[in-house]
Amino acid sequence: MRRIPLFASLALSAVIAACSDPRFTESPEAAAPLASADSPAAERIAANFAVTQEVLQNFQGVDDALRAQCKQAGGSGAICSTYRISLINNGAAVGAGERDWTLYFHSVRRTFALLNSDAFKLERVNGDLHRLTPTEQFAGIASGETLDLDLLAENWMQFESDFQPRLFVVDAAGEPHIIRATDTDDLSDIVLPITKNDPNNWKRVASDSNILATAETRYQRFTADVSPVNEEDWRARIIPQPASVQLSEAPAIQLGSGIALQADGLGAGSVAALQQRIDTLELSPQGEAAYPVRIKVDVAGFAGQPAGAYQLNVSEQGAEVTAADASGAFYGVQSLLALVDLKSASLPQAAVEDAPRFPHRGMFVDVGRNFHSKEVILKLLDQMAAYKLNRFHFHLSDDEGWRLEIPGLPELTEIGSQRCFDLEENRCLLPQLGSGPFADNFGSGFYSVDDYVEILRYAADRHIEVVPEFDMPAHARSAVVAMEARYRKLKDSDPEAAAAYRLIDPLDDTEYLSVQFYNDSYINPCVDSTYNLVGKLIGEVKAMHDRAGHPLKTWHFGGDEAVNIMAAGSFEDAPGNDPEKGDARAEQRNKPWTNSPQCKKLIASGEVKAIDELGELYAKRVSKLVADAGVPTMAAWNDGVKKISDAGQELATPHNYVNSWAPLFWGGGDESVHFAETGFEVVQSHSDFLYFDMPQEVDPKERGYYWASRYTDTRKTFSYAPLNTAQLAEVYPNRDGQGWTANTPAAEFADSVRGLQGQLWSEVVRTDEAVEYQVFPRLLALAERAWHQASWELPLNEGQSFSAETTFVDKPAMAADWAVFAAALGNKELLKLDRAGVGYRVPVPGATVEGESVKTALPYPGLTLEYFDGEQWQPLADDVTPQAVQSLRAMSADGQRAGRSVAL
Helix, strand or coil: CEECCCCCCCCHHHHHHHHHCHHHCCCCCCCCCCCCCCCCHHHHHHHHEEEEEEEEECCCCCCHHHHHHHHHHCCHHHCEEEEEEEEEECCCCECCCCCCCEEEEEECCCEEEECCCCCEEEEEEECCEEEEEECCCCCCECCCEEEEEEEEEECCCCCHHHECCCCEEECCCCCEEECHHHCCCCHHHCECCCCCCCCCCCCCCCCCCCCCCCHHHHHHHHHCCCCCCCHHHHHCCCCCCCCEEEECCCCCEECCCCEEEECCCCCHHHHHHHHHHHHHCCCCCCHHHCEEEEEEECCHHHCCCCCCCEEEEEECCEEEEEECCHHHHHHHHHHHHHHCECCCCEECCEEEEECCCCCEEEEEEECCCCCCCHHHHHHHHHHHHHCCCCEEEEECEECCEECECCCCCCHHHHCCCCECCCCCCCCCECCCCCCCCCCCCCCCCCECHHHHHHHHHHHHHCCCEEEEEEEECCCCHHHHHHHHHHHHHHCCCCHHHHHHCCCCCCCCCCCCCCCCCCCCCCCCCCCHHHHHHHHHHHHHHHHHHHHHCCCCCEEEEECCCCCCHHHCCCEEECCCCCCCCEEECHHHHCCCCCCCHHHHHHHHHCCCCCHHHHHHHHHHHHHHHHHHCCCCEEEEEHHHCCCCCCHHHHCCCCEEEEEECCCHHHCHHHHHHHHHHCCCEEEECCHHHHECCCCCCCCCCCCCCCCCCCCCCHHHHHCCCCCCHHHHHHCCCCCCCCCCCEECCCHHHHHHEEEEEEEECCCCCCCHHHHHHHHCCHHHHHHHHHHCCCCCCCCCCCCCEECCCCCCCCHHHHHHHHHHHHHHHHHHHHHHHHHCCCCCCCCCCEEEEECCEEEEECCCCCCCEEEECCCCEEECCCCCCHHHCCEEEEECCCCCCECCCEEC
16 A cells, blocks of 8 residues: 655654554445446545544644644634544545545534645535535545545544544535445544544643543542442442331342232323333233232322322332322332342332432433434433433424424424435535435434324323423524525415515624534524414424323423624634634624624614623513413523523513533533522533533543533532532542632522433434433433432532532542442442343443452442453453453443453
């Protein structure tokens, strides 16, 4: 093989790596024939080329030349990194005269320049879609040669999931051809290790104090403050932990004949849901000897107790669940099943008294960025119910996809739910987030009305409220594009219908850039047709809820990030003099809707005083529509209502809450307090502890975005303190591994906290398998904190200041609490997830060598370990010497799946 000598500075090490790697000589599509030399260039590239992507130099603030180049290019904060796309030709040559093709690729970082060649013109189309078009300087790519394309990109790339699959080539006729070797959601063959060129490339800045995960660092982290737990403690541990558990000294009950549910006081749907859970755990009743479980709802007996309160008594004669309401009865049976140890099919005798800590115990899933199947949603609802979570926040739209059928507006799903290659977007949205040019992956998809009704009924049977969200006025590109296509289709035949649901002011020429790098993704809050659409949505979705027998109680309108990022302080008018700000034309730096004639007219009328108030105008008008529809509660991400000064006076809905999502080290705790003071209830959703799209450890091979946290593992979520979030400054560093400070609010803040919620955004979560990997087992720690207040959570002592230097938190108590939770998780609950078919993340083991012994550790005990000796994987035993071990991996509780391996 020979690399094309674009510049003399191309690294020889990269050549050697390429030559020794079988990916460069045999593509994943090796069974498919290579395109012949007579095929058009685009077809040959798609069939014959392999592709790799790699970080060259991550920004660390130490390269003045790179920073100056980034400033001139217009990078935020003049922060840029460099990366490489390598095209490896395993087929016939592409000649210098064959320039009738364009290469499209996805990049979650704005890519500004091709650094090492003038053979291509680089353009960013919109969002993350970029293209390279050959120029007259293109010299061809011979058979066996590799073309390295070195690129300048904004910010940094710290995890391999920053790179995207499904590069494609478009031919002279405008037809796309996916590069077969990249048509995968497994990045291992198309992304080279982050640390390949520089061992510090995983750092965001030179002062990054995080510790890169290795076998040794994991071992130290897993064992530093955790002691072994007695078996009787983890066997009796219910997740989430009840208010009180009294264990009997009587022997455990054997469940060889299964469990027989006698639930006359519970609705048929809930009984069926519990029976499904029993069957899934392989505890179905076997004849008359099955262990009886009786349920009774006693409202009077639980006077003054919150909804969901229950008592559970487990004796040799049977179990009895007495509850304040149907949800409490449901939860009581779930606690019974939580006591069960499936390995021994046994159940300890115990008396449990319990009630939930918060009324809102939620989980959020984004299906807009990438679609996720109805089946994985139902599976998630099963597990939410098992661990007593009761709010499912369903993010049904975003820039990249509209996911629910709306009767009367077919364009929303016909166009807005599909991604394909259509630059005019008459048939579909542009490809984004690794979806490539075709609609045959999770980039495309939607739920029919019947699907949604089924999900609603499924959730209701499990005592889970579904909270639908259609994110507006920002994050609305899928709706904007769909309604513009509708406008074009009807404007000549029926102009009135065409304009009825249009979401833009067509004369608004304001230049802006959204957080996801779109310039056309915001609906206009100053035009009446916007509210026609919102009213239509509320009416149609409410009808679906009514049909399902699951009333629409909450409307979440989104409201987040309606900003022009180019107007932020990390940019300045070009040409600027500040080396730490990117250059931008003055015209690029206006606030959204600045040039909209309709918004200018609205401001002139006095209804709003300035552009800054348009977000709140939208919130107020939507609130009126929600209230008029008889929906009692409206919700928003906190930045959607940040200028509301009195929710009770300014909003029409009687109940309003915000999801407070800002990272705690950025003042997220103070934001929660602000919203409580302005009359909102608060659902704590802080991104550095409760966003499950964040990586699970500081390892570039983990999937995730990381703007809020370099890692959020199960223990970090378990350690979250939803009321006194300030205490977390003492326990966990910020995203750069450094300390931060926070102060405790007044005691009355607790009255405004209605609960907490975990979030899964889906930019890099492309498949159902990825959903389960990211959510589990972190969801169990979320449930623990939502249901149970730990002893180590400190009371609200107004003004108390926390930092890495303070010692107010009882860290030994926190560690001991975690140890029991982790032991129950590893020894009991993971096997239950296995039986439910949940593909949770199997942890990567920690290991160290002590003399002739290999010492290992896992974050939760109970799983088996295997080692690779150079030829095969086999169980790790105590007598295995370090010399025999090349790498280690953990197995799932049922032994059927392996986690990622680590070198010893």
